[in-house]
Amino acid sequence: MNKSELIEALAKATDLSKADSGRALDALVETITKTLKKGGQVALVGFGTFKISKRAARVGRNPQTGAALKIPARKVPRFVAGKTLKDSVK
Numbered sequence: 001m002n003k004s005e006l007i008e009a010l011a012k013a014t015d016l017s018k019a020d021s022g023r024a025l026d027a028l029v030e031t032i033t034k035t036l037k038k039g040g041q042v043a044l045v046g047f048g049t050f051k052i053s054k055r056a057a058r059v060g061r062n063p064q065t066g067a068a069l070k071i072p073a074r075k076v077p078r079f080v081a082g083k084t085l086k087d088s089v090k
Contacts (some may be wrong), residue, residue, distance in 0.1 A: 006025065010024065035050075036050060036052055036077055036082070040054060046084035047081075047084070047085050048080055050077065051080070052079075069074045073090045
């Protein structure tokens with residue numbers, strides 16, 4: 001399912017217009033993004049949790065030359081599925 005299909009499904013489920021559903025989806029994504037940028041997490045009970053994890057610095061290899069590369073530490077977004085979501089997918 002892509003974004004436009006999701007907007008259409010939201011519009012049908014909520015009796016909102018596609019434009020309103022699109023704005024609601026965009027607002028949700030923007031809010032989650034802002035919260036993660038601030039270092040917080042977003043927990044949707046039954047669905048899952050969006051949070052930030054730290055990835056340690058490491059040494060990698062250039063696949064063409066085999067030369068060692070230093071890959072710096074960084075923060076990466078993670079999603080951990082909730083129990084209800086996991087159980088419904090089984």
